[in-house]
Amino acid sequence: MTELQKPSAAPFRLLTLAGMAILAAAFFSPIWWVSLKAPNYPPETFPDGVRIVFQFNGVKNGCQLRQSKEVEEDEPLDCVHEMNTINHYIGMHPIADGAKYEIAAAPYLFAGVGVMLLAFMFYSGPFWWLLALPAIFVPIGFVADYSGWLWYYGHTLSPMGAFTVKPFMPTVFGEGKVAQFSTYSYPDYGFGLLVVASFAVLLALLLRRKQLRQR
Amino acid sequence: MRLELSRTTAIATILALSGAFANSASAAESLQDVMKRRNLSEKDMLAAAKTYTPSGGRDEFLTFSSSGHAGSIIVYGIPSMRIYKYIAVFTPEPWQGYGFDDESKALLKAGSPQGQTINWGDTHHPNLSKTNGDYDGQWLFINDKSTPRIAVISLKDFETRQIVVNPVLTNEHGGAFVTNNTEYVMEASQLPSPLGHKYAPLDKFNDEFRGGITYWKFNKDAGKIEQENSFTLELPPYSQDLVSSGKGPSEDWAFLNSFCSERYVGGIESGKPPFEAGCSANDTDFMHIINWKKAEAVFKAGKFTKINGMAVIPLKTVIDEGLVYLVPEPKSPHGVDVSPDGKFVIVGGKLDSHGSVFDFAKMKAQIDAKKFVGKDAYGFPILDMKESLHTQVALGLGPLHNQYDSKPCVVYTSLYVDSQIVKWDYCQGKVLDKIAIQYNVGHLLTMGGDTMHPDGHYLVALNKLSIDRFNPVGPLHPQNHQLIDISGDKMELLYDLPIGLGEPHQAVAIRADKLKPTIRYKYGTDSRTEEESKFAVRPGSEKIVRTPGKVEVFGTVIRSHYNPEIVEAEEGDQVTFHWTNSERAEDETHGFAISQNDVNLSLEPGKTASATIEHAKAGVYPYYCTEFCSALHLEMEGYLMVRPKGSAIEKASTNVGTVYTKADFDKQYKACLDTQSVIDKVVAYITSTNFKDFPTAVGQVEDATDQLKFGTEARAKADDYAKKEDWQNATLWAGQWWQYQVKAADIGLRTKTYLEQNGARTVK
Numbered sequence: 001m002t003e004l005q006k007p008s009a010a011p012f013r014l015l016t017l018a019g020m021a022i023l024a025a026a027f028f029s030p031i032w033w034v035s036l037k038a039p040n041y042p043p044e045t046f047p048d049g050v051r052i053v054f055q056f057n058g059v060k061n062g063c064q065l066r067q068s069k070e071v072e073e074d075e076p077l078d079c080v081h082e083m084n085t086i087n088h089y090i091g092m093h094p095i096a097d098g099a100k101y102e103i104a105a106a107p108y109l110f111a112g113v114g115v116m117l118l119a120f121m122f123y124s125g126p127f128w129w130l131l132a133l134p135a136i137f138v139p140i141g142f143v144a145d146y147s148g149w150l151w152y153y154g155h156t157l158s159p160m161g162a163f164t165v166k167p168f169m170p171t172v173f174g175e176g177k178v179a180q181f182s183t184y185s186y187p188d189y190g191f192g193l194l195v196v197a198s199f200a201v202l203l204a205l206l207l208r209r210k211q212l213r214q215r
Numbered sequence: 216m217r218l219e220l221s222r223t224t225a226i227a228t229i230l231a232l233s234g235a236f237a238n239s240a241s242a243a244e245s246l247q248d249v250m251k252r253r254n255l256s257e258k259d260m261l262a263a264a265k266t267y268t269p270s271g272g273r274d275e276f277l278t279f280s281s282s283g284h285a286g287s288i289i290v291y292g293i294p295s296m297r298i299y300k301y302i303a304v305f306t307p308e309p310w311q312g313y314g315f316d317d318e319s320k321a322l323l324k325a326g327s328p329q330g331q332t333i334n335w336g337d338t339h340h341p342n343l344s345k346t347n348g349d350y351d352g353q354w355l356f357i358n359d360k361s362t363p364r365i366a367v368i369s370l371k372d373f374e375t376r377q378i379v380v381n382p383v384l385t386n387e388h389g390g391a392f393v394t395n396n397t398e399y400v401m402e403a404s405q406l407p408s409p410l411g412h413k414y415a416p417l418d419k420f421n422d423e424f425r426g427g428i429t430y431w432k433f434n435k436d437a438g439k440i441e442q443e444n445s446f447t448l449e450l451p452p453y454s455q456d457l458v459s460s461g462k463g464p465s466e467d468w469a470f471l472n473s474f475c476s477e478r479y480v481g482g483i484e485s486g487k488p489p490f491e492a493g494c495s496a497n498d499t500d501f502m503h504i505i506n507w508k509k510a511e512a513v514f515k516a517g518k519f520t521k522i523n524g525m526a527v528i529p530l531k532t533v534i535d536e537g538l539v540y541l542v543p544e545p546k547s548p549h550g551v552d553v554s555p556d557g558k559f560v561i562v563g564g565k566l567d568s569h570g571s572v573f574d575f576a577k578m579k580a581q582i583d584a585k586k587f588v589g590k591d592a593y594g595f596p597i598l599d600m601k602e603s604l605h606t607q608v609a610l611g612l613g614p615l616h617n618q619y620d621s622k623p624c625v626v627y628t629s630l631y632v633d634s635q636i637v638k639w640d641y642c643q644g645k646v647l648d649k650i651a652i653q654y655n656v657g658h659l660l661t662m663g664g665d666t667m668h669p670d671g672h673y674l675v676a677l678n679k680l681s682i683d684r685f686n687p688v689g690p691l692h693p694q695n696h697q698l699i700d701i702s703g704d705k706m707e708l709l710y711d712l713p714i715g716l717g718e719p720h721q722a723v724a725i726r727a728d729k730l731k732p733t734i735r736y737k738y739g740t741d742s743r744t745e746e747e748s749k750f751a752v753r754p755g756s757e758k759i760v761r762t763p764g765k766v767e768v769f770g771t772v773i774r775s776h777y778n779p780e781i782v783e784a785e786e787g788d789q790v791t792f793h794w795t796n797s798e799r800a801e802d803e804t805h806g807f808a809i810s811q812n813d814v815n816l817s818l819e820p821g822k823t824a825s826a827t828i829e830h831a832k833a834g835v836y837p838y839y840c841t842e843f844c845s846a847l848h849l850e851m852e853g854y855l856m857v858r859p860k861g862s863a864i865e866k867a868s869t870n871v872g873t874v875y876t877k878a879d880f881d882k883q884y885k886a887c888l889d890t891q892s893v894i895d896k897v898v899a900y901i902t903s904t905n906f907k908d909f910p911t912a913v914g915q916v917e918d919a920t921d922q923l924k925f926g927t928e929a930r931a932k933a934d935d936y937a938k939k940e941d942w943q944n945a946t947l948w949a950g951q952w953w954q955y956q957v958k959a960a961d962i963g964l965r966t967k968t969y970l971e972q973n974g975a976r977t978v979k
Binding site for chain 1 (some may be wrong): 632
């Protein structure tokens, strides 16, 4: 086979690049959201319930500034704060306690994943495929870490909490009920980005394998 | 004639306007049109029909609601939910002159600790006086949580009559609850402190800090709390909460909740968990079962010590004499409410989702048999919780307070966390119905719901939050009182009342026909004491008394003048006004405001009130009437003239105002005679009927006769001056005569209309 007949590396590199870009975008995107609804958070006034959003760069307020002709409001309700206030009644840890090392490490981890993908684009030595695996497993890794933390929150209730609630596993995906609150927990578009990036890199990996075999 | 004319003009104007908007203002709207335009459902219309009270209509019940830290009481009607009045209690309120006249200032000062005046209170629980466990419509009591105090309000004139300061407690929540015959008003502490307003360090909390419940002796005839006949039971330093008097079989007992029996002392600033955490750690707290009848005997036997002037039965005596027993109750409870028959006590769980129904007979049996499961840290005997309970019912989240229905075994409980009212059967122990309210209900209210014979029919949810239920009025939101129809099997929401003052806690409602307030005071009454004021004077005997450094005015007010109208004083004088309203006509209140001074009097018919200006500064101070009392209201005015120190009173010159001649006098006099003939005709008509059968007419005739009497006096003066050919004074007094005539004629005509409309007969 001549040099010209060799299969091109361009498609897999492009896919990897795309995966990297999408991952970078996902870093700044909402990955998962949780919302609480209760009688005293009427939907007309709290269309989002008490909603918080999990991102790699921290837990963000998921409550929007409400559109009302009747009242003047210049900042949305801080629902991270509101959720902490609600949770303290059952002795739950404040949100800031959760995943703090992961959040602190996230920029480096993402940078690391990026560097590995870069290397993946050019390195073809032994175990070359290992360089692509982290990017592929980011979504699964997120769900695993998220679930772990939810378990931790539901099982380390302080006995000093005013309301005694049996330890429980908060819902990871879907709807649940805790005391008077209906809880909602669903992936946001950032999780979609993670999945797309994951598939892009997986596809790149397969292309690369094919290309290397043909070489 | 003029009235006719103006009416015609008005109609013509309306017609012209409606012509211009011919499309919109066609025929009157039908009910369906209105429903469509206002987007009202059939259900809304039914609720409207159940609450709407047509002009002049009356309510079935009157509600007395606390206004929380606004320090007053709000009076509103049910089912109309119209607010009638705010009764000033701990907080000054100028409309009623409360805290702005000398009399009420003295009352507020006497009702404040250590010689200061506290000008607010945190009112929580209004309660009505009872006879045999039912409201007697005489007295109303309310507590101040912040500075433990009890106020007595007379339902004769809806005015605060007395405030007593608790000399031993520093914070309370369990007031002002009355025993079954209002023998005592109970006031139980909340945050423990050393008794008697003393200091002790917090590390001696268990030994030096105490709770307590004061039994204030109430003299129902005098309407006075008697501190010398009152006593306090020393209690452990738990946070005692609400208290409820027994009824019937449990009449001699009272039931007092507590929380924080952990005796936890917080200190978040030094790294300790806060009070809210430490105070809700245990699964149970203690309900205190108090034998107050026995406590009264112990007090009368002299087994007490005096602390700060209050008789206190010490902890050890309380235990030894068997005055208080404890029974565990679900932790951090709130409401404790005795059933109408006095057999059960229902405790709301607050942090527990159950309503716990304690059986008095079961508890009494354990007490009688001295069968206890243990003692608390102080030696109080503890009853067995299981053996004391009749039943426990899962109600929902945050059950707080309980109110009873007229139907047997039916009780309503507020669910704070769930924002619901639950209706349940406490005999059978089952939930009957639930209704959502908006939002976070605290207390709830049924008609006569804490008496031995509740009236049923309506319930009001006293909601803490209104969030988005009303037109926005800024960050501080009104609370939301929601009227609910409980006459059927299902509860029906009828009406939302925004509370525009304060943060009501509890409210009580009484059948309107049990109240019979007065419409005027006996002549010369100090309304704050309901006694005759020594400062009252009759028309004709007004005077200004001058002593060195002091000017004291004894005056009268009537439509529409003050007497005296000009008061002279010297710089630095203490000037006191004592005004008596000599009106007898209903709703003829006058005010008295004087420029640049913190004075406003409310002078209802017959009332005497005073205002003192301590060190008058030189200047001219107009005073005037603040109540729009008549067509000549704006002319109801006067001057306090404070001349600079040492200057002499200038003699009034004659070139002031208009000069009147004989012609002016004759014209005025003729007008008076013409008016008199009209009055005579009306009088002839009235006296030709059986008007004496109509109390309203009789009252009006009395008022009119009063006015005519004043008129006759003014006429005599006019005649007198005319004889002396002093046309100036003769004209002015003839004018005054005419003023009285106009008032008399007005009342007479109203009486005539009333008699005609109410089918008065002609009699000989």
